[in-house]
Amino acid sequence: MSLAVAASGAGHYVKMVHNGIEYADMQLIAESYDILASVYGLSAAAIGDVFAAWNATELESYLIEITAIVLRKRDATGGALVDAILDEAEQKGTGRWTAQSALDLGVPLTAITEAVYARALSARRDLRRLAAEAFQRPAQAPLAASPSDLEAIRRALYAAKIVSYAQGFEQMSAASEEYGWALNLGEIAAIWRGGCIIRARMLDRIMQAYAASPPPANLLLAEAFRNAVAAAEGDWRRVVGLAVASGVATPAFSSTLAYYDGLRRARGPANVLQGLRDYFGAHTYRRLDKPGVFHTRWGQDGEEVAAGSPG
Amino acid sequence: MSLAVAASGAGHYVKMVHNGIEYADMQLIAESYDILASVYGLSAAAIGDVFAAWNATELESYLIEITAIVLRKRDATGGALVDAILDEAEQKGTGRWTAQSALDLGVPLTAITEAVYARALSARRDLRRLAAEAFQRPAQAPLAASPSDLEAIRRALYAAKIVSYAQGFEQMSAASEEYGWALNLGEIAAIWRGGCIIRARMLDRIMQAYAASPPPANLLLAEAFRNAVAAAEGDWRRVVGLAVASGVATPAFSSTLAYYDGLRRARGPANVLQGLRDYFGAHTYRRLDKPGVFHTRWGQDGEEVAAGSPG
Numbered sequence: 112m113s114l115a116v117a118a119s120g121a122g123h124y125v126k127m128v129h130n131g132i133e134y135a136d137m138q139l140i141a142e143s144y145d146i147l148a149s150v151y152g153l154s155a156a157a158i159g160d161v162f163a164a165w166n167a168t169e170l171e172s173y174l175i176e177i178t179a180i181v182l183r184k185r186d187a188t189g190g191a192l193v194d195a196i197l198d199e200a201e202q203k204g205t206g207r208w209t210a211q212s213a214l215d216l217g218v219p220l221t222a223i224t225e226a227v228y229a230r231a232l233s234a235r236r237d238l239r240r241l242a243a244e245a246f247q248r249p250a251q252a253p254l255a256a257s258p259s260d261l262e263a264i265r266r267a268l269y270a271a272k273i274v275s276y277a278q279g280f281e282q283m284s285a286a287s288e289e290y291g292w293a294l295n296l297g298e299i300a301a302i303w304r305g306g307c308i309i310r311a312r313m314l315d316r317i318m319q320a321y322a323a324s325p326p327p328a329n330l331l332l333a334e335a336f337r338n339a340v341a342a343a344e345g346d347w348r349r350v351v352g353l354a355v356a357s358g359v360a361t362p363a364f365s366s367t368l369a370y371y372d373g374l375r376r377a378r379g380p381a382n383v384l385q386g387l388r389d390y391f392g393a394h395t396y397r398r399l400d401k402p403g404v405f406h407t408r409w410g411q412d413g414e415e416v417a418a419g420s421p422g
Numbered sequence: 423m424s425l426a427v428a429a430s431g432a433g434h435y436v437k438m439v440h441n442g443i444e445y446a447d448m449q450l451i452a453e454s455y456d457i458l459a460s461v462y463g464l465s466a467a468a469i470g471d472v473f474a475a476w477n478a479t480e481l482e483s484y485l486i487e488i489t490a491i492v493l494r495k496r497d498a499t500g501g502a503l504v505d506a507i508l509d510e511a512e513q514k515g516t517g518r519w520t521a522q523s524a525l526d527l528g529v530p531l532t533a534i535t536e537a538v539y540a541r542a543l544s545a546r547r548d549l550r551r552l553a554a555e556a557f558q559r560p561a562q563a564p565l566a567a568s569p570s571d572l573e574a575i576r577r578a579l580y581a582a583k584i585v586s587y588a589q590g591f592e593q594m595s596a597a598s599e600e601y602g603w604a605l606n607l608g609e610i611a612a613i614w615r616g617g618c619i620i621r622a623r624m625l626d627r628i629m630q631a632y633a634a635s636p637p638p639a640n641l642l643l644a645e646a647f648r649n650a651v652a653a654a655e656g657d658w659r660r661v662v663g664l665a666v667a668s669g670v671a672t673p674a675f676s677s678t679l680a681y682y683d684g685l686r687r688a689r690g691p692a693n694v695l696q697g698l699r700d701y702f703g704a705h706t707y708r709r710l711d712k713p714g715v716f717h718t719r720w721g722q723d724g725e726e727v728a729a730g731s732p733g
Contacts, residue, residue, distance in 0.1 A: 137695050145691040174698065181697040184718065186726060188711070192718065196693040197708040207525045210535075214518045219539035219546075221673065224521075225680075228530035232684045233692035235530075238639055243688035245648050246655075308702055328549055337556050344557075352663045355676075360684035365666075365676040366536065372671035373543045377554035379671070380456040381544035382507040384448050386492040387485065391619055397508040400499070407495070407503065415497060 121292040128279050131209030131223040133309050135275040136174050138226035138363045143268050150357045152253025155191035159183035172311030200230040216285040221366035222275035248358050263346035270343035274367035277330035297321030432603040439590050442520030442534040444620050446586040447485050449537035449674040454579050460670045463564025466502035470494035476576050483622030511541040527596040532677040533586035559669050574657035581654035585678035588641035608632030
């Protein structure tokens with residue numbers, strides 16, 4: 112348990128995760144903006160209009176609403192204010208603590224953690240300038256943004272946001288169990304819905320999901336979110352693929368998709384990790400076809416032997 | 423500073439980062455295996471042959487060498503041993519501590535952190551089984567693996583590995599400064615080269631990079647790595663794009679590419695984060711066109727005012 116967590120109780124913990132989710136929400140917004148600006152060549156004001164339209168959909172939330180206002184804002188120079196704002200994000204620590212606690216709990220909290228790292232990278236402005244000279248991005252004519260392109264980004268944003276919330280709520284669930292807090296996750300969603308920076312229409316669906324009996328093992332498995340993600344999946348892949356091909360960094364979009372693809376694999380590639388760990392460290396492995404713990408005598412006769420206990 | 427770091431000195435810290443890098447190396451190997459198995463339909467033994475061939479290239483390393491051995495190994499059933507090994511990776515904590523320390527230091531350590539989270543996700547086998555039923559992956563006929571496809575994966579693996587080492591060495595550099603250790607990064611590479619689990623030909627190039635005067639601000643800017651990454655970039659994008667389109671989770675390949683794309687942006691999208699932070703929390707922002715710290719009175723007259731100090 113990190114120092115930050117040890118010093119606080121359940122209420123502080125929930126507020127900390129709230130702030131972590133806020134980091135991820137904002138990072139997903141910044142990545143959406145970046146795709147619209149860098150791939151499609153839209154102006155800040157035009158992107159503001161896109162966000163205003165999105166705020167009339169299932170994405171409705173305080174952060175989407177104020178993104179539209181911030182992007183449309185002009186300053187004294189006559190240009191868009193955001194075009195003059197320095198691209199170096201500050202942070203006060205709660206995102207970092209959230210990630211550190213998730214690591215302690217063994218909860219894969221990829222969206223929030225990537226958001227924290229993206230802010231850290233934004234703060235390395237001198238290094239980024241050097242790297243921009245060393246690795247020049249090929250000039251690419253802006254694509255025309257069709258309504259279906261905009262809709263694809265909107266759906267990708269919603270899917271990524273669902274994964275981010277699923278991760279954050281899983282963290283609160285794990286913390287509740289670990290520290291004996293008996294957190295009521297539906298009630299937390301209701302409180303956040305009532306008023307806070309991440310207030311959003313989507314929290315209604317989270318409340319409904321946790322009202323079910325039994326509650327879902329993971330928010331992605333709740334019917335409303337399962338359907339939304341399944342419907343968005345093709346667009347989500349298309350948007351991430353476009354960003355990858357275009358050289359636009361989308362760490363939160365990418366990591367949430369990778370999490371989703373890892374989650375829905377009944378059989379993943381960690382068998383290889385276990386084989387390697389047994390080879391170099393005799394850490395043993397389990398098998399699919401029989402119970403017990405095994406070790407292969409790699410450097411000796413190559414035979415598999417039953418091992419006492421997992422290493 | 424985390425408890426783990428506080429309790430240890432420079433030597434322990436370096437060993438911890440070594441183990442973190444080992445996590446990322448193994449995760450990149452597992453993702454390469456997964457692409458070869460899931461997208462191209464290669465058998466474990468055939469993938470073992472691919473890794474054996476890769477070990478005669480710039481990827482030469484102990485972990486690549488033993489991956490070939492582990493993948494080619496048959497067990498008593500007559501099949502490949504890895505096909506029988508349970509896909510649930512264990513961990514002893516050093517990867518997690520490395521990530522937690524990076525968060526403390528504000529160093530974007532995406533590859534190692536994603537590797538730690540991938541192990542955590544692998545351990546959620548019951549949840550993965552539920553998710554696999556809820557989100558079925560469309561059947562897709564295996565692609566034929568041409569020599570250029572294999573070469574693309576090899577080059578992507580090398581580029582991702584370079585980013586992972588650049589992140590790990592940046593972390594040691596930051597820790598050295600923060601804790602007053604005066605670490606000699608070239609010497610660390612030489613010691614690792616001499617014998618440890620991540621020993622690799624590539625460490626020679628790291629030693630050479632840090633022998634330069636002045637040393638590179640980041641390993642990606644050292645000539646040998648800059649050239650290797652620039653040469654691999656197209657293949658790297660192609661491989662990540664293929665994984666994204668195919669539904670194969672490649673969190674370490676994706677996060678290293680996102681880091682690279684974020685690093686080489688002299689102007690990133692964090693201006694939006696700062697605009698939002700100023701809107702909802704009056705956290706202020708800086709401008710590109712003039713010094714000072716500013717706040718816009720969003721809810722009042724919309725005027726920009728000079729603010730005392732960064733919030």
